[in-house]
Ligand code: FS2
C-alpha cells in the first residue's frame with residue numbers, strides 16, 4: 001500500500017505498512033483499484049457525453065466510488081470487492097454507451113487502453129495484487145513525484161467534491177454539468193503524459209467546480225430543511241434512551257428522527273452533525289435533544305461512554321471498540337467489517353432496538369448550551385449591524401478559523417489562536433475543527449456573538465457568500481476585507497475547499513497543522529508566490545502579522 005491522502009499520514013510522507021487511520025494494506029490496494037476502475041469508466045463516459053449520450057447510473061457510480069475512498073469512510077474489503085465487480089459492469093455499460101454514440105454519429109470509436117480496457121481479477125487476493133500496482137507510489141515511479149503529487153491533488157479534490165455531490169443528490173439536487181466535470185477530470189488524470197502546467201490549471205479548475213458542487217449541496221440542505229437560524233444547542237445529556245447520529249448526512253438524521261418519533265428515544269448529534277440543530281425542518285423535532293461529544297478523533301472514548309446506539313452516516317469512523325461494536329451502525333457508503341450496515345431501504349430499526357436495549361442516560365445533566373445556525377442567511381440578516389460596527393471601529397477584524405480536526409499534535413494552535421483573538425474581533429467557524437474552541441465563551445460585540453458557527457465543512461460556500469456580500473458593501477474584494485483565513489485540514493473535502501478558495505483568488509490563507517505530503521515543494525512555492533498561501537506559525541507571530 002501507499003497512501004498519503006490525509007494529514008495524519010505516517011511520518012508526514014505516506015502510510016506504507018498500515019494506515020494510521022486503521023486502513024489495512026488490502027483495503028488501501030482495493031481502494032486504489034476502485035479509483036483506477038472509475039478512471040476507466042470516465043474515459044468512456046466523458047467521450048460518450050461529448051457525443052450527447054449520458055447515463056445517470058454511470059454518473060452516480062463514479063461519484064460514489066470516489067466518495068467511498070475518502071479517508072475514514074470504508075474499511076470493508078468485501079464491500080470494496082463487490083464495488084469492483086459492479087465497476088466492471090458499469091465500465092462495460094459506459095463502453096457500450098460510447099460505442100453506440102459513435103455509431104449514431106457515424107464515427108469510429110477510439111480504442112481505449114489503460115483502465116478502460118483493464119481486466120479485473122475475480123478473486124479478492126488477485127484484486128488486491130492488481131490494486132498494489134496502481135498506487136500513487138507506482139505513479140511517482142512513472143511520472144516523478146511532483147507530477148504525481150499534482151495528479152493526486154486534483155484526484156483528492158475530486159474525492160472531496162464527490163462526497164458533497166453525493167449528499168446533494170440524496171436530497172434531489174444534481175447538475176449534469178457536475179457529472180460531466182467528474183468524467184472529464186478523471187479522463188484527464190488517466191492520461192500517460194501529464195504536465196505540471198496543465199495539472200496546476202486543472203487543480204484550480206477543480207476548485208471552481210467544487211464551488212458549484214457546494215452550491216448544489218447548499219441548495220439541497222436549505223431547500224429541504226430551510227435556512228439555518230441561530231439556535232442554542234444543549235451539550236449536556238437528558239435522562240433517557242439515546243441514539244447518536246454522526247457524519248454529515250442531513251437526510252439520514254431526518255429519517256432517524258421520523259422513525260423514532262414517539263418511541264421515547266432522544267436523538268443527539270455528533271461531530272459534523274452539530275449544525276443540523278439550526279435547520280428549521282430538523283429542529284422542529286422535540287426529541288432532537290442535543291449534541292454529544294467532540295470531534296471525530298475522540299469517538300472511541302466517547303462512543304464507549306455513550307449509553308445508546310450510534311449511527312455513522314459518513315466519515316469519520318474509527319475502529320470501533322468491542323464495547324460498542326454491537327451498538328454502532330453504518331449506513332450509506334460508510335462501512336467497517338463486522339459492523340451492522342443499514343442499507344438503501346434506510347430502515348433504522350436495528351439502531352432503534354439497540355438504543356432501547358441500552359441503558360440510556362440515567363439523569364438530566366445541568367443544562368449547558370452553545371450557539372449554532374449562522375449560515376449566510378442569518379449572518380447577512382444582521383449585515384447592517386455588522387457593517388455599522390465595522391465602520392465604527394468596534395469590529396476590527398474577522399477570522400475564519402475552520403476546517404477539520406484530527407488526532408495529530410499541533411492542533412492546539414487553533415484553540416490557542418481562537419483564545420488569543422482580541423475582543424474587538426469576530427470569529428467565524430465551520431467543520432469539525434470548531435470543537436477545539438466552540439465550548440469557550442467568547443461573548444458578543446453589541447449583540448453580535450463573537451463566535452459565529454457557519455456550519456459543516458461544505459458550508460464554506462456560505463462563508464464565501466458572506467465574505468462576498470461584505471466585500472460588496474465595502475466596495476472591495478475578499479482580499480480587501482479585514483478578514484483572515486486560518487484553516488486546518490485533515491481529509492479530502494478540505495482539499496477541494498482549499499482549491500475553491502484559491503480559485504476565487506483568496507490570498508494569505510494560513511494552513512495547518514502541516515502541509516499536504518502530496519503538494520511537493522516546487523508546487524507549494526508556486527502557491528506561495530501566487531496566493532501567499534502559508535503554513536501556520538506561532539499564534540503570536542501569526543496574529544501580529546495579521547493585525548499589525
Ligand atoms: Fe471532520 Fe471528518 Fe467534515 Fe471532514 S468529521 S474531518 O470528514 O468533512 O470535517
Ligand code: SF4
Nearest residue numbers: 003006009015019021
Ligand atoms: Fe494513511 Fe490517511 Fe491514507 Fe489512512 S487515509 S492510510 S491515515 S494517509
